[in-house]
Structures are given as structure tokens and as C-alpha cells.
Amino acid sequence: MKEISVKDLMIPLEEYATINEDATLYDAVVELEKAQAAFEKSQKTYKHRAVLVYNKKGKIVGKLSQLDILKGLEPKYNRAAADSGRMMTSGFSRNFLRSLVQQFSLWDKPLADICRKAAKLHVKDCMYIPEEGEFVDVEDGLDVAVHQLVMGRHQSLLVVKNREITGILRLTDVFREVGNSIKACDI
Secondary structure (H helix, E strand, O other): OOOOEHHHHOEEHHHOOEEEOOOEHHHHHHHHHHHHHHHHHOOOOOOOOEEEEEOOOOOEEEEEEHHHHHHHHOOHHHHHHHHHOOOOOOOOOHHHHHHHHHHOOOOOOOOOOHHHHHHHOEHHHHOEOOOHHHEEEOOOEHHHHHHHHHHHOOOEEEEEEOOEEEEEEEHHHHHHHHHHHHHOOOO
16 A cells, blocks of 8 residues: 555544534534535535534534434433443344344334434434544554554544544545555556
């Protein structure tokens, strides 16, 4: 792989969708939609699938993905995960997953209260707080980022410079670069 650094592929913070931690899920959905529309107009390849969350001091403190929003709208997911003693992840049979939906009455009123829920729930209550392995330095090479993405099974990494978050590096952008390198090979 040619020498490519994280800064060559990252999306700078000012170009990425952000939202205040005190905003509602409704606000987050609207902001994500706006960011996707703007990204489409820019002719870039991949839409945003998350918004970065900032606190009162303007510091990025988390991410709110499409999946986090869906999970937030059904708070019984957290109870189901706690009661089962493990997180609900891949590898379970379809019948087992369906039994969890019934056992915990997940989405028993799927859309009936969705507007009210989205307007009441705050981003900070549903956001994901990145862990240590989800940060990469702006000067790191792509090889370091690929390793972190693969080993952590992450969809993105937060990019830091001097301990400040300056952007986001998405798996889709990294894969596109790797794919282009593969296609450029003389076989």
C-alpha cells in the first residue's frame, strides 16, 4: 500500500454532522438528513451514517449512529441485554432473536409513539462514547488505521491532533482507498 496518512482520507470536523448532547433524537435525525443531502450535492461517494456529539464546551464527546437512534427509541434493548447477561450481537439464530422481541416486548408499539419519543429523548442518553482504541492520530499511516478498524470491528475512528478531535476516518473511505490500490495492481 502506498504511503497514505489518516489526514489524507479523514473528513474534517467542520465537514461532518455534529449536534449538541442536549439536543433531541428528533434534532439528530434532522441534522443527519441535512448532512446526507449536503454530502450528495458535493458528489462524494458515501453519506454520513452518524453525527458527532459535542458538549457545552464544544468538545466532541460521542457519536450517535443510525443504529444508536433506533436503539434509543426502544429503551427495552438495554434491559434485554442486561437480563441476558450479554450484548445482543451477531451469531444468534433468527428464531432466538425473534424470541427476544417477544420476551421483552420490543417494539410492541412500533410507531405509535415514535414522534413523542424522538422529541423527548436526548442525544446524550443514546449516544455512544468511543473507547481508547477508537482514536487515531492525524499523522498515523493508513496501515495503523486499518489495523484499528479491523481489530476493533469499528465503522469509524475519531482523528486526533494534539489530543483534540479534528475529524473522523470512516471505514467506507478507507476501504475505497484500499480497493483502488488493489485495482491499480498489475496482475
